Amino acid sequence: MIDYTPEQQAEIRRKQKSRAVVTAVILGGLVILFYAISIAKML
Amino acid sequence: MASQPFSGTQTTTAEWRDFVALLKPRVLTLVVFTGLCGLLAAPAHINPVLGFTAVLCIALGAGAAGALNQWYEADIDAVMKRTADRPLPAGRMDRQTALHFGVGLAAFSVLLMGLAVNVLSAAILAVSILFYVVVYTIWLKRRTPQNIVIGGAAGAFPVMIGWAAATGRVEMLPVLMFATVFLWTPPHFWSLALFINSDYARAGVPMLPAVAGQRVTRIQQLLYTLPMVASAVAPWPLGLTGAIYGVGTAILSGIFLLLSIRVGFSRVSDPAAMKAERHLFAFSIAYLFAIFGLLVADKVFA
Structure with missing residues (x-):
C-alpha cells in the first residue's frame, strides 16, 4: 500500500486529467473518422 | 470525486506525452512517408478518407511495434545513455501499461485496416508488427550482429502496405x-x-x-x-x-x-x-x- 502526500496526489490528479482530456480528443476524432469511413464505403 | 485520497498500489504516473514517446515518433516519420509514397505511387485510385485511414493504421501499427519493443527492451534501455530517459527505464510508466498499450494499439490498427481498407494490407501490417516484435526484438536482436539487417525488413514493409491498401495486390x-x-x-x-x-x-x-x-x-x-x-x-x-x-x-x-x-x-x-x-x-x-x-x-x- 502506498500513501501519497497531498503534493503527490495533486500531481497524479493533474496527470490523470491531462490523460483524460487527450483520450477524449482521440475518441472524438475516431467518431469523426468512423463516420467519414462509413460515408466513403457507401460511395 | 476529485478529493478522494489515493491509498493503494498504483504506481503509473505516466503522462500522455509518455505514451507518445512509446510510439517512437521520430521513426514514424520515415514509416509514414514510405507508406504514403507506396499509396500514392500505386496505379489505382483510393478514396482520400480511406487513404488517410490506411496511413493512420500504418503509423499506429508501427507505433505499437515501437511500444512493444520498449516493453521488451526496458532492461537494455536502462543501461544506455541515449534511451535511459524513455518512459519505462525512467520509471514514469510500468511495463504492464506499455504491454497493454502496445498490444491494444496493434490489434486496433490491424482491425481498422482490415475493416476500412482491405484484408491484404491488414495482413501485411500484422506480419510487419509481429516481425519487428517477435523476430527482431525478442528473437534475434540479442543473438546476432546482423540484427539491424533483420530489423530493416520491418521498416521496409510500409511501402508494400500502402501499395496493397490502394490496389489490393502486391x-x-x-x-x-x-x-x-x-x-x-x-x-x-x-x-x-x-x-x-x-x-x-x-x-x-x-x-x-x-x-x-x-x-x-x-x-x-x-x-x-x-x-x-x-x-x-x-x-x-x-x-x-x-x-x-x-x-x-x-x-x-x-x-x-x-x-x-x-x-x-x-x-x-x-x-x-x-x-x-x-x-x-x-x-x-x-x-x-x-x-x-x-x-x-x-x-x-x-
Whole structure:
C-alpha cells in the first residue's frame, strides 16, 4: 500500500486529467473518422 | 470525486506525452512517408478518407511495434545513455501499461485496416508488427550482429502496405522498394555505428562494430550497398517507372555508392575524425526520402 502526500496526489490528479482530456480528443476524432469511413464505403 | 485520497498500489504516473514517446515518433516519420509514397505511387485510385485511414493504421501499427519493443527492451534501455530517459527505464510508466498499450494499439490498427481498407494490407501490417516484435526484438536482436539487417525488413514493409491498401495486390514495384529499404538499412545504420560511441556492448547487444570490428563493418556496409543500388535502379529498366524516377535514382544511387566506397576503404579509426561515415549517414537519410519522392513524382508527372 502506498500513501501519497497531498503534493503527490495533486500531481497524479493533474496527470490523470491531462490523460483524460487527450483520450477524449482521440475518441472524438475516431467518431469523426468512423463516420467519414462509413460515408466513403457507401460511395 | 476529485478529493478522494489515493491509498493503494498504483504506481503509473505516466503522462500522455509518455505514451507518445512509446510510439517512437521520430521513426514514424520515415514509416509514414514510405507508406504514403507506396499509396500514392500505386496505379489505382483510393478514396482520400480511406487513404488517410490506411496511413493512420500504418503509423499506429508501427507505433505499437515501437511500444512493444520498449516493453521488451526496458532492461537494455536502462543501461544506455541515449534511451535511459524513455518512459519505462525512467520509471514514469510500468511495463504492464506499455504491454497493454502496445498490444491494444496493434490489434486496433490491424482491425481498422482490415475493416476500412482491405484484408491484404491488414495482413501485411500484422506480419510487419509481429516481425519487428517477435523476430527482431525478442528473437534475434540479442543473438546476432546482423540484427539491424533483420530489423530493416520491418521498416521496409510500409511501402508494400500502402501499395496493397490502394490496389489490393502486391506487385513487383513495391517488392523492389521493400528490398531497397531493407538493403539500405545496413549502410545507414552501420555508418552511424562507426562514429557514434554507443553503449550497446555494455547492454549486451551484439552490434557489428563492437563484435567484428571497424574493418568488417566497413566491408559489410559496402556489400549491402551494391544490391541496394541495383534494387533501387531496377524499376526503370524493368519498365515499372519512368525516366523521372530512373534518372534521379541512378544519380542519387551513384553518389550513395561513392560515399559507401569511401567508407568501405577508409582506415580512419578515430570516431571524431570520421568525415566519410558522417557524410554517408547524412546522405542516406536524404537518399531514402528523395527516391520515394521521385517515385511519386514519376507517377504524377509521367
